[in-house]
């Protein structure tokens with residue numbers, strides 16, 4: 001339904017003073033008040049045009065009505081609406097254009113429900129005073145700054161103060177609708193999938209369990225599609241496959257099966273991830289992150305009672321032959337030798353760790369000579385670390401881990417979902433607030449002749 005409305009309004013500008021010092025500031029203040037009123041008028045004209053079309057002209061209403069571009073919030077019906085006048089109180093809507101006051105026209109559905117279609121047409125959440133554009137900006141800011149500072153920043157950017165509580169509510173609402181476990185259908189061949197988890201502080205703030213709450217897991221699966229090495233700093237092309245907060249790894253089952261094919265999966269060897277892969281992607285070769293293993297083997301050597309000063313050299317002695325072998329076969333031989341060495345010296349934890357993950361340290365060397373779709377621009381061999389996820393993990397932790405703060409699980413889930421969705425420009429982020437469309441708006445002075 002293409003409608004075209006035009007309104008013309010007369011603008012009166014005035015000035016009084018002994019001089020024009022401070023003109024700029026005064027004009028900006030005056031214009032800021034004018035701007036939302038101008039655009040509110042255009043929206044109200046559009047609202048009239050829609051209702052003329054759907055319900056018929058005011059004096060000659062259509063008996064059945066035409067199909068509407070909005071629907072009844074109670075019964076979902078799309079036709080059969082009648083005009084029911086205007087709301088007596090003007091509705092305040094905070095937008096990036098300023099604080100708009102709209103006179104809302106009401107319609108009644110055959111089911112008896114009365115509602116104002118304009119807010120629905122604008123994509124405003126039920127009961128919210130915030131426009132979709134402003135909500136998106138608030139959520140963007142809140143994923144980078146503490147809530148209070150996000151609200152302050154929004155004030156400087158848009159000129160109106162949204163309370164900290166409102167920003168918090170926008171994040172809670174948006175985050176609850178932002179489901180990152182839904183499989184994406186726009187990923188085809190993925191050279192490497194990286195899966196890793198981090199822990200964020202969340203849980204009861206008070207009571208018996210508060211002290212022992214260890215936080216919740218954030219699980220992330222990403223697709224590496226290529227590396228751009230033309231710039232000064234190489235940049236990875238990386239997409240979010242799926243993520244979940246405080247849920248078992250199996251929650252990502254459908255998401256990780258989204259891509260058509262995957263060259264190699266790189267993980268840090270967490271048991272939960274192994275279980276997920278056994279079920280969801282049993283046929284994809286698994287690589288244990290060659291970066292994580294160095295840290296983990298030092299940890300095992302510590303458990304074995306090896307002195308700090310000896311740990312690095314010993315870890316290197318055990319791992320270097322396995323990691324630097326030319327082929328997978330040679331790497332497996334080196335692994336046997338390292339396990340024997342560890343065992344002979346009584347490093348039982350280290351030996352066990354090598355037994356658990358060792359075979360997956362050289363998977364990429366075999367994949368390299370296979371027909372799997374591991375190739376990508378800017379890389380000559382399959383991905384074998386999860387390092388590309390580290391920065392993302394740090395960003396998550398920076399936002400949700402301020403000292404002395406503790407989140408409740410739904411709050412941290414909403415925040416992490418939005419942060420990841422925004423950072424990766426995940427499809428769910430674009431769908432959250434209906435802020436992009438094809439409407440064309442114009443403004444200008446009318447040339448007067450004469």
Ligand SMILES: [Zn+2]
Pocket residue numbers: 072073074075076077109110111112113
């Ligand atoms: Zn209805």
